Amino acid sequence: MLVDLRALGYFVAAFEERSVTAAARRCFVAQPSISMAIKGLEEALGTVLFERSRSGLAPTPAGERLYPRACSLLAQSTAMVRDFRDSPRATLGLYLQDDVLVHTAAPLIALLDQHLPGATLRLTASMEEAQLGLVAESCKRATDVFVPLWREPYVMLVPESHPLRFRKGFAWDDLQGMPLIERPYCPQQQSFARLLAERGVVPDVRASAAREELLLHMVELGLGLAIVPASHAHHARRTVVRPLEAGPIAFERHLGLACAAHDGPTRAMLEPLAAGMRARLPQALAA
Template sequence: MDFRQLRYFVAVAEALSFSEAARRLHVSQPPLSVQIKALEEELGSALLERSRHHVALTPAGELFLDKARAALANLDQAREVVRQVASGEAGEIRVGFTASVPMQDIFPRAVHAFREAHRNAKLELVHMSTGQQLQQLEHGEIDIAFLRPSPQFRPPASIAVREVLADRLVAVLPVAHPLAASQHDIDINALSGERFLLFPRGLGCGLFDHATTLCNRAGFAPNVAQEAREATTIIGLVASGAGISVLPQIYARTGIPGVAYLPIAGPDAASRILMAHRAEALSPIMKRFVGYF
């Protein structure tokens, strides 16, 4: 039994005429009759009653017609799914991102536009650190990553990257700090005697390495008084007077009171967000997604 036989049978059952079914199917009548007969022999039951001027469904044929229609409908749906996946209209994609990425205007706008244009696609967004994303990319557990790496980051040959967003690091100070009212970019040297509040290095976050690199290039090692896993926690601790921090400028959007954000002077304070994926060819749905950035 094959799908061609099912189509032939449904055509004859709906037309109740071999000649009309052959016309609709654009085939000659003898091969059509042969295929229906072969189907009946395989099933071991007559599906049609035939006379010179009359064709009718047998009881078995009436029951089989419903099943044949359902099978053909499932086949058509399967073909459409395959077509959509091949064209990039449908499929699954898993995207990792660091905490600050959704705060950038382009990210929510691009994700929303992609979802609106690809209603049959499954897009899963996963929050994780830069280090975690790189590991999962290597293992094929995510498809696209949005990283904020340290300045020393060099992607392995297996990973392709492209810069999609630029940002700067700022000093986050309590509003009562003597430097908080400055109208100029702050030199990182001015923070050498401060207590730093940073992300844990083991978190795999590029911001720890970036902040310590800035300090080291200025000739001092930061006094890390406390670590916290969330930027909003760090900002709240700064507001409480527990110390100062170095974070991307985008975090000024959190609106937490009691803190001031001063841009850090020099090119080394430039921060970037990279979109990364495995260097092998992108799937059709991945090509469509990255096109929004």
């Protein structure tokens, strides 16, 4: 019976991490994938590889014997692929929408490395230059295939020292004269500015950010408040989050993976990549 190389990779991760949870995080998969792989190896080899307890995994003598052999097989497999790859190295253009945090895209980059070993990943400035994009549904091209990942609302991010931190929520009138930090790169910015103008609401724009990471730091420093996707607030220190009241002010975004409909190879990767991304989502988004 042939041994699954992917299962061996999961075994090595579990052996080195001594934890199913840590191994799943390292491999960017759900915990059951690690447990099932180990169980399958144990059944195929007719032995127990780990002793399981609340404190984690402890390799058995059989697990200790398998570990160096598994590492050797995985190394040989990688070397064999490289040796037989005569064609030029593949290149994949990846577009990250400007209001997508690098932290959010990290699992996708790791998954692409697994799906396209040895390929060169090139981050592009636009979707037109890319084969794959992590974008909001409202920003995909009309001819793109879109696989959704998660939906989340926009919230108000307030410096922890700002007097407005005590407000329970924000409505349109509350934005009049409010010290806001502008997000010109956000796809929702134009719609938001238009709605403000229609209602005669004029905020006090204190700064304009070039990317989301910079904007979060500006809020932390107390330069002003900002309306951001809810998941981004988890990466801002010294801030508090307040909801936007229901109604026209309540924005949300639907993020997902997109590629041109005619791009068969990239299109074939969308669902597996999306499944891997969903397994890594924070619990609040996954729900």
